Amino acid sequence: MNSAISVRHLTKDFKIGLRGLKLRAVDDLSLEIPRGQVYGLLGPNGCGKSTTLKIILGLVSGTTGEINILGFPSATAEARRRTGFLPEAPYFHKFLSGRELVRYCAQLSGVPAVKMDDAVDSALELAAMTEASSRRIGTYSKGMLQRIGLAQAIVHDPELVILDEPTAGVDPVGAAAIGRMIRAMRDQGKTVVLCSHLLGQVEQVCDRVAIMDHGRLVLEGRVDEVLAQRDRHLMTIEGLTPEARLAAESTLAAHGARVTSVTHPRRSLEELFRELVTGSRDA
């Protein structure tokens, strides 16, 4: 009951070819995704992330295993009413405007007519799509498509939001904006589950991550715990002369510590990019 999603011993075999050949996309996966956090499902392409999310949503059925969403047995309409989903590389009816799409999704999600306009407006607002909302979706850029996808996923104010590769194909500035939207959702008390292979971006957004490989879970935990190397330390020093360095090294050696590497700190290219470029044209 405490978990937003609980997956127990989930296995999924896809039948491929006529001879009954099977491809194991998810292999004995067990996850407990806590409420109120941003949870990242990471792994290389083809490791089974999307398949796992689709099974959680009931779009694909698992071969074996058990799933609970928000305390409901897998993929009942009741569970889906409290869940929002942004599929991978989303595609929507091109002839609709952004606002029409979000409204359509709100109608299907059972948003009552009296709350419709408010719900649509606030979803567009959160996804920073208010301005472009009257344009046809066919004219949207990749970043705008992801953001309108985000808006349609949250328009019915779900407790749980599931995002499949929300930043794939989006430039770093747009990706950072999507990251902020995700944190805003968490601050509203929603649980956000996202999957991605873009690890740099995920690191800044997620509270907790699971890493998958070939359908199996290889690592799971809080981001800071997973990433910290507790037996290593990093110092940043200004004005280090060769003499000072020698002195420092000998002092450290006297205490039994050893300097294993000395490098210049580097900004990531992404940070540099975000500093130089002020925004995408569609942001």
Added chain:
Amino acid sequence: MKPLLLRCGWIARMTFLEAVRQRFFAFLIVLGAAMVLSSVAFRFLDFGHGELKFIADFGFGGMFLFGSILAVVMTAQLFFAEMDNRTALTLLAKPLSRAEFLIGKFFGVWMILGLFVIILSALLGLVLWARAQELSLLAEQSGRVAPDFSISGLSIFALLQWLRLSVVAAIVLAIAAAARTFLFAVILGALTVVAGQLQWIAQDVLLKPTESVVYKSILWLTSRILPNLQQFNIGDALVLDSGTVAMSSIGWVILSGLLYASAYLLLGALVFRRREI
């Protein structure tokens, strides 16, 4: 019950909006209209039913042919567009059942078929009326009986065609729900229409005492599974010899059409429930 109908309605509305702006739809309307209008070019000047019958038959033929193409191709296209573009992934993650989605699709197609039939029937009615005026003038001058046609018969015919196309759409939707590809659904759908059109032949064979029992039971089974689509094509009798078709037999045709459409829709919904999106 009300939210269920609403959700089907939203899907149907979106399906209709998607279909109605397709060039393919406009193209078939234009072809059908061209066929109706081109019949005017032929004038027999026999001052009688012959010419009106010719115009009517041309119109029925256009509606039958292009309507069938529309019902098969458009239904499959609208279904597979949602699957292949993965818009279904977004929609079916909503609190919407698979059956509601499929029924919504059906009624979207149903509306587009209705629009098609209404436009072409109205055009046909107009052409028939204009020519009947001309002919009756000529008939008066030469002292003969003026030819006439029945507007209400034409309306009933339009209704029956709409129903026939809806049955086809339901069958194609059931096939599409199980099919992997658009092409497969279209081909099997087209074959089913042809078989349904010829189904009455099987019924004739069943009456012959000479055939073997196995052959007959296979025929009997297929003729139950497939609707008799030919029974909807009673345009001649309805429009030109009004009164010769008993209301009760029209009632039976309508009832059987509704039953077949519902049965195939139900089958489609059952198959679609297990489909992986």
